[in-house]
Amino acid sequence: MDFNQSADENLFDHARIIGKPHTRVDGALKVTGTAPYAYERHDVVENPLVGYPLGSSIAKGHITRMDATAARNAEGVAAVITTLDIDELPRAESNVAKLFGGDMIEHYHQAIAVVVADTLEQARAATSLIEVEYEEIPGEFDLDDAWKRLQDRDVVSHVGDVDAAFESAEITLDETYYTASQSHAMMEPHATIADWCDGKNMTLWTSNQMIEWTRQALATTFEIDADTIRLESPYIGGGFGGKLWLRADAVLAALGSRETGRPVKVALPRSFIFNNATHRSGTVQRLRIAANRDGRITAFDHAAISHTLPGGSGEDAVNQTRCFYAGENRRVAHHAIDMNLPESADMRAPGEASGLAALEIAMDEMAEKLGMDPVEFRILNDTQVNPEEPSKRYSDRHFVECLRKGAEGFNWSARNTTPGSKREGQWLIGQGMAGAYRGAPTLDSGARVRLSEGRLIVETDMTDIGTGSYTIIAQTAAETMGLEMDDVEVRLGNSAYPAASGSGGQMGAASSTAGVYAACVALQGEITKRLGVESARFESGQVVAGGKRVALRDVAQNEELVGEDTLHFGDFKDELEIGTFAAHFVEVAVHAYTGETRLRRTLSVVDAGRILNPVTARSQVIGGMTMATGAALTEGLNIDSQRGYFTNHDLAGYEIAVHADIPEQEVIFLDTQDGASTPLKAKGVGELGICGGAAAVANAMYNATGIRLRDYPMTLDRMLDRLPGA
Amino acid sequence: MKAFSYERIDDAAQAAARAFEVPGSKFIAGGTNLLDLMKHEIEVPPHLIDITRTGLDDITETGEGGVRIGALVSNTALAANERIRCDYPVLSRALFSGASGQLRNKASTGGNLLQRTRCPYFYDTAMPCNKRAPGAGCAALDEGADTRQLGVIGTSEHCIATHPSDMAVALRVLDAEVETITPQGQTRRLTLDEFYRLPGDTPDVENVLEPGEIITGVVLPAPVGGRQQYYKVRDRASYAFALVSVALIETDDGKGRVALGGVAHKPWRRDEADAELGNGAKAVMAKLLDGARPTDENAYKLTLAERTLAALLAKE
């Protein structure tokens, strides 16, 4: 199906099931521990061997010698493969760091060997018997240094005349902001069971957000035909972008299986999540804003850097600044600096989360300079067109409504406007807000639906990384076919199914449901053909055509009817800005003596097109806000700047928010539809929640204390000596 | 994890004797610290002696009006004990601020005292660490190191790690004593100050226990009363080790005691600092943290300790 123009009124505008709060169809499996996650696929493979990786203990250099004799002779060990045993594996386009092979070390905890044994304990114990000698090369690990050295800034875009605008501006702001490197720190580590026993056909049961990309990446890496590779990833214990790519777990499991002729499973040890897998790069960002005294912004100038291994693109923090707010003159520049830390890559709202963490503090600071309410300041500078290309309008933007509704719901007008002056006992109380903007891209997405005996099976390689894909896809299919939820079974994450968008970039929900809709329409075509009618309605489990009603279970007996299609998104979208918007409001308490900051309540008002399922969408938004709270207050990878690695590489040292950190969170969805997005008029919300949330917390801290912090995470040591105490 | 042998011994004195007999053997109680360390091969005991059935899990009255806590009393049971909550509330509060509910259910009193540091380099076997591998050097003291969590006082040029226990800080302020049995069957009683060592040039030796010696319990002297508080400052609201913690007892005679966690290789207390309590937090810390040698990254702990004590003293 081609989607070549905005959707008009359609069945989703009169929905029975879409848009209604359905709890997760896979919920029972999860809470009973019976959802088949990759590492425990006892149903597909009996007694696999277990592989355990060894990581490099230096950040940069070469391995000069490895001796695995003792490991090979250790009890239970079936094979040891060292990185010197094979040539460097070709890198897939999506991989920056090399995954295995050869003597070169690019980062700490790069996989340099895998031990395959009967048990995990045997494999793990034997890895420490491998002797390794290195020739170390000094590396670059300090982003702040790189920022200071940076001379010219690569301008990404420049409209108007920014320098002139600043010269003539009445009010200006010029500040530098720092965001920390962050880890996805998902609950389930990367894990794979590989069956490549015959060295010909490879099957991987894995935990991966993007089935088709990863299948192609495997084909490149092992120089084999993609058709010989099968991938299953039906359940994923969190990804946040960390599982978009092929990673070492799958590579080592595959190598181990080929070597031993037995299925092999490998899970990355927890410490590998931080230094072997990918992370979000920290950033340094200089932001300048110019405005007239009446509050109208005349110019933005935003320059940022982030780190990457050579060949990568880092964390591009300047993109939102290009079009979120009005302003005639604007310039953004981003530098991805080659450094020797582990691979930086996409993490939930890549670029956007970091950029808005800075921009939305800057907006708060600017509002204060102007003596304006930060909500009103944003309203005044709203835009309905892309200010870089005014001919490009926003398809459906209700940011102002988010701001107004949020202010009302939060009782914003009653807030204390003198920073540092509201106190409850030893706690300083503050309120802050921030805007959020995240694009709403879509990717072509396919599905197959099979009808038999009135039951519908949906198959697509779309994944569910905890987001609710199973549920919204079942809703889409039931709605379109006039069935009930119970009549639909959804099967996901399998390379045998039609390729879908996968889960990333908050594209999944909108794209994959559109693909399922297309497949259902194809099936409807089959059915009408079968009935010999031109068109039909599908309702209450029946086909209604030409005054006749036929139960779907009677349309085809003893036979399966199949519809398969891919939804292709047309070019008309390129003429539009399609985005999602939100306003976050936050209240915090900061201890006047110690600087501990504790969240008290949050409200997010969200404009993201049709909300397919308010229950699962709400989980996405509050999950994003929770991650944003972590980013604001505690989450930061600590760098040993001489040794070049992240030292807090476990869940005790890398502090994500825990339950006690997250009190009341409220979400309001605006009742919007964006026909330019998909036939369902839906957009994603998976990344919107984390956008702007950290700045909302930071702004609330400022309101509480009168101390402006620009350096994330905003831990107490950054403000301790400026706090009032008594 | 290295392969190891395992046995259970149900009598404390016998367990001590057996531990002496098998060099390198370790007792296992709740296992919440030891098993993690074994999985990372930070500890590689060839032999484990399970002491969970030694019956040391009672909280009883002592003849002197105090309380004796068996070494295997869980952190949960101890924190919830009525006598502790009434007469030694600082201990109850310290325990509840530690770890998580699940961990406290397993964690034992003896194991808590002997839990090891959370220095990030101690936990990474690829890094030099004198505590883990004596003589290897100390990664935390090298330029560029991550030291935000580490110690500021009583440190040495060989190690700047802290002792992470909350419970021990409260025990220190309560003048508790550790009770042990040696492999030869002798019992010893040691104050916490005597029990823990500073790192010096042997940071791997953290206390004065002899090989095989087992902790049988902790003895609390008769209650001192007063207002007792424990304030644990950390980045997130739960499930994190202290950046700094303060155990404070203010008695009715205007005197008091203060001990710090998160700053040193052992719970940190000085008599001369206690004596300053009437003069405010600054005066106390001038004595208590005199001689501190923080890093650039953890110098905030000096300020934080003072401010935390001030917050407690200011509480209505």
Ligand SMILES: Cc1cc2nc3c(=O)[nH]c(=O)nc-3n(C[C@H](O)[C@H](O)[C@H](O)COP(=O)(O)OP(=O)(O)OC[C@H]3O[C@@H](n4cnc5c(N)ncnc54)[C@H](O)[C@@H]3O)c2cc1C
């Ligand atoms: C994620 C996490 C978070 C934590 N957070 C905190 C926190 O915030 N605050 C805090 O204080 N603690 C915290 N802890 C540590 C926890 O309190 C300790 O792990 C626990 O108290 C250890 O008790 P155990 O009985 O499990 O000891 P084990 O692990 O069984 O033993 C620890 C050590 O003590 C020795 N040992 C045990 N009993 C005896 C005995 N009777 N005689 C001689 N030797 C003995 C063992 O040989 C071993 O060396 C945390 C732990 C984890 C895993």
Ligand code: SF4
């Ligand atoms: S501070 Fe102590 S524990 Fe940490 S690396 Fe140095 S010696 Fe090891």
